[in-house]
Amino acid sequence: EVQLLESGGNLVQPGGSLRLSCTASGFTFSSYALSWVRQAPGKGLEWLSLISGSGGTTFYAASVKGRFTISRDNSKNTVYLEMNSLRAEDTAVYYCAKDEYGDYRFDDWGQGTLVTVSS
Amino acid sequence: DIVMTQSPASLAVSLGERATINCKSSQSVLFTYNNKNFLAWYQQKPGQPPKLLISWASTRESGVPDRFSGSGSGTDFTLTISSLQAEDVAVYYCQHYYSSPPTFGQGTKVEIK
Numbered sequence: 396e397v398q399l400l401e402s403g404g405n406l407v408q409p410g411g412s413l414r415l416s417c418t419a420s421g422f423t424f425s426s427y428a429l430s431w432v433r434q435a436p437g438k439g440l441e442w443l444s445l446i447s448g449s450g451g452t453t454f455y456a457a458s459v460k461g462r463f464t465i466s467r468d469n470s471k472n473t474v475y476l477e478m479n480s481l482r483a484e485d486t487a488v489y490y491c492a493k494d495e496y497g498d499y500r501f502d503d504w505g506q507g508t509l510v511t512v513s514s
Numbered sequence: 515d516i517v518m519t520q521s522p523a524s525l526a527v528s529l530g531e532r533a534t535i536n537c538k539s540s541q542s543v544l545f546t547y548n549n550k551n552f553l554a555w556y557q558q559k560p561g562q563p564p565k566l567l568i569s570w571a572s573t574r575e576s577g578v579p580d581r582f583s584g585s586g587s588g589t590d591f592t593l594t595i596s597s598l599q600a601e602d603v604a605v606y607y608c609q610h611y612y613s614s615p616p617t618f619g620q621g622t623k624v625e626i627k
Contacts, residue, residue: 440556440564440609440618441618442615442617454615500611502575507563
């Protein structure tokens with residue numbers, strides 16, 4: 396059974412930084428791309444970033460490019476999202492999602508971790 | 515970026531009745547080389563992450579009940595729940611995966627009348 400477990404969400408002040416983690420199990424981690432997708436309270440879904448299975452290729456949404464960095468450690472079955480220069484509008488539940496086919500279709504999701512940016 | 519627009523924003527349907535959700539993309543998501551529409555539908559129940567229901571506009575994922583069906587091509591798509599069940603109460607999102615960035619519709623909330 397595929398499991399994705401996000402952690403690291405917290406209350407952070409505007410301009411601050413946070414690192415999210417997503418630890419996976421139940422599949423060959425290094426074979427699959429993973430993405431981060433967020434959902435602001437009561438709002439819809441926004442894709443943020445993707446990293447290939449090897450970690451050699453990354454993509455970002457314009458809204459976070461230059462502020463967020465995705466990375467992975469295949470020895471730890473973990474993907475990370477380093478978030479800097481956080482703004483109030485970054486407040487959301489952040490989901491880790493597995494991309495079965497490497498084409499931005501998200502077949503498995505974690506339960507999410509809440510990031511709140513507020514003073 | 516491709517903009518995905520869903521309608522209606524919400525709908526209330528009686529148990530056993532049909533629910534229809536529309537999704538329109540700002541440009542075609544049909545790849546002519548393989549004649550496939552790069553369009554997915556997700557279901558998100560309260561307090562849960564999204565679940566992939568349908569890929570390629572009309573292909574149900576494994577385990578998805580056959581009361582869920584997708585149709586459409588190019589820029590106009592529809593998700594139909596043929597006979598609404600209580601467990602189908604959720605928000606439904608369309609998403610294109612034609613190019614980066616993938617984008618989602620704003621969601622359609624389905625409730626019981």
